[in-house]
Amino acid sequence: MIDPAPVKRTELSSLGEFGLIKHLTDTFVCEQPSTIKGIGDDAAVIDYGEKVTLVSTDLLVEGVHFDLSYMPLRHLGYKCAAVNFSDIVAMNGTPRQLFVGLSVSNRFPVEALDEIYAGIKLACERYHVDLAGGDTTSSVHGLFLSLTVTGEADKQDVVYRSTARENDLICVSGDLGSAYMGLLLLEREKKVYEANPDMQPELSGYDYILERQLKPEPRTDIIELLKKAGVKPTSMIDISDGLASEVLHLCEDSGLGCRIFEDKIPLDAMTIAAAEEFNIQPVTAAMNGGEDYELLFTIAMNDFEKVRAIEGISIIGHMTEPNAGTFLASNNGPLIKIEALGWNHMHDAH
Amino acid sequence: MIDPAPVKRTELSSLGEFGLIKHLTDTFVCEQPSTIKGIGDDAAVIDYGEKVTLVSTDLLVEGVHFDLSYMPLRHLGYKCAAVNFSDIVAMNGTPRQLFVGLSVSNRFPVEALDEIYAGIKLACERYHVDLAGGDTTSSVHGLFLSLTVTGEADKQDVVYRSTARENDLICVSGDLGSAYMGLLLLEREKKVYEANPDMQPELSGYDYILERQLKPEPRTDIIELLKKAGVKPTSMIDISDGLASEVLHLCEDSGLGCRIFEDKIPLDAMTIAAAEEFNIQPVTAAMNGGEDYELLFTIAMNDFEKVRAIEGISIIGHMTEPNAGTFLASNNGPLIKIEALGWNHMHDAH
DSSP, rough: OSSOOSSSSGGGTTOOOOHHHHHHHHEEEEEEETTEESSSSEEEEEOOOOOOOEEEEEEEBBBBOTTTTTTTTHHHHHHHHHHHHHHTTTTTTTTEEEEEEEOOOSOOOOOHHHHHHHHHHHHHHHHHEEEEEEEEEEEESSOOOOOOOOEEGGGGGGOOSOOOOOOOEEEEOOSSSHHHHHHHHHHHHHHHHHHOTSOOOOTTOOOHHHHHHHHHHOOHHHHHHHHHTTOSSEEEEOEEEEEOHHHHHHHHHTOOOOEEEGSSSSSOOOHHHHHTTTTHHHHHHHHHHHOOOOOEEEGGGHHHHEEEEEEEEEEEEEEGGGOOOOEEEEEEEEEEEEEOOGGGTSSOOO | OOOOOSOOOOOOGGTTTHHHHHHHHHHHOOOTTTTTOOOOSSEEEOTTTTTTEEEEEEEEEEEEETTTTTOHHHHHHHHHHHHHHHHHHHHTTTTEEEEEEEEEEEOOOHHHHHHHHHHHHHHHHHHOOEEEEEEEOOOOSSSSEEEEEEEOHHHHHOSSSOOOOOOEEEEESSSHHHHHHHHHHHHHHHHHHHHHHSOOOTTTTTTTHHHHHHSOOOOOHHHHHHTTHHHTOOOEESSOOHHHHHHEEEEHTTTOOEEEGGGGSSOOOOHHHHHHHSSOOHHHHHTOOOOOOOOEEEGGGHHHHHHHTTTEEEEEEEEOOOGGEEEEEESSSOOOEOOOOOGGGGSSOO
């Protein structure tokens, strides 16, 4: 298991507020022409000219959204940034600037924050996003991260959740349920470790599902492929809470029903194997697990051929008139009503 | 003293995540044409056309930035929003959209969050800012607020901290030190109350300094008056940490020194009276107290007559060449080096 506090320990108070911000952000370089002014004034200044500005914000709380006993701090930083970028991608836009609010108790040394920022930097560099501002403060307990990302899009390119139409095809990128299986694995190994600290965690051979949980990627490649193919989705959302919850968002916001086919839901072989090991249905991990950060979107029927030709996109169902309800057609026959499993962040960590 | 938990108690978990967001934000109405899409999608969509987008973000932590034993929740909401708007004003811009991240433990009922949002709503309505998104989640301990505001400005109107020039006049809006005296008063009455809960707090007659602490206002009026007078400040910042810290920011970022005159620093009569009562120098409250959210800015010498004609602006000194240092000319003669008093947020509540 990973120790959240690396060996060297510089007290937060030794740097002072402005010293700490400078220390954490000094190695970030702004590369976007739209970033007129980044860190270092009352506000960042961003210029999208003829484009619209997309803004999304996320709050991540230790003990609620992440568990530092198995989430390395560098991965935490990467994941927080990547997840935020994914919200801009889900609007069919491109993330451009990131703002990071960080609140920590004195239990964390500067080196721990350095690890978080190293992860954020990796994500920023990979997706060409500028760190353009933020706020750093102390907390009485624990670690809080608040991220805001701004992105750009041509006005006519923005895709909302509310604009799916009847008979549109429902598509999903990548595969689903793997991030949740990675989480179950990490939680199991944590319990084993707590019961017997001499035990080595059994994580080898599970690389894919662990990476899906610890290092999700925003699917900027998918929106580029769709653009290249001349397809504009009719509605779109990213999968943070599980397929069930997200498809219900599209249905509710667009005033429609849906039919999803279980046998069309993309599952990785390792997800299926791990689900068997944990004695759960793989489709349950896909429907209710969450944190896959794949894109769920709808397309017009006459874009079917174009989308079918794109690797990494599965067509899993279609939108229906609202009275037809929201159903999953299961492999063994019966229709199962799709329901959201509520808000487990309010109740316990996941 | 104010009870943070009102009488009626609806458990947070009874609403669910989406229910809670809807409950808290339902009465907010977007009024800005630039808000193309507010709450309810992966990201807000904002369109400033030819303008630049200003973005500022703030993190506020219970027990660090505010004390709920004397800060009513409605005032907390108002203040968090107002303070965030002030950052946009300090860029010479106009705040337009607000994004609120709220993280709370189950110790808070829904009614407590309603109070916070009622305060946020008041500020949004007063300054015509649209609530356009956010995130609500649970925390293990306490209350965290993360606010991001976006604003607009013509590109040529934006004023930075780094662009003051030698011999520019240093100006400040309103009066200083009053918010800090309000804080000292609230802290004193809290101690009295803790020692003897039957004692009534002695707050009458102190309205002005209490209001300055509990309900600060962003000085949108000042930037409008300057615009009307045809004056563009050469540099600007808002006073959140005290005059000393802010004037040092302008000096450091512009590569200059400064000379401030103690007898020019605007002080309200009640601030002076309260400072006497607490046996501190009023100038200390102004220099190091903070939270006044007045504007500190520099102007070219030939704008002197125009600015002198504007009520509510004091000229308190001038910028010097860097080797002249950063000094306060005290009333009784000697020059005192201006120094920042460090980052007390990292050490204890204030």
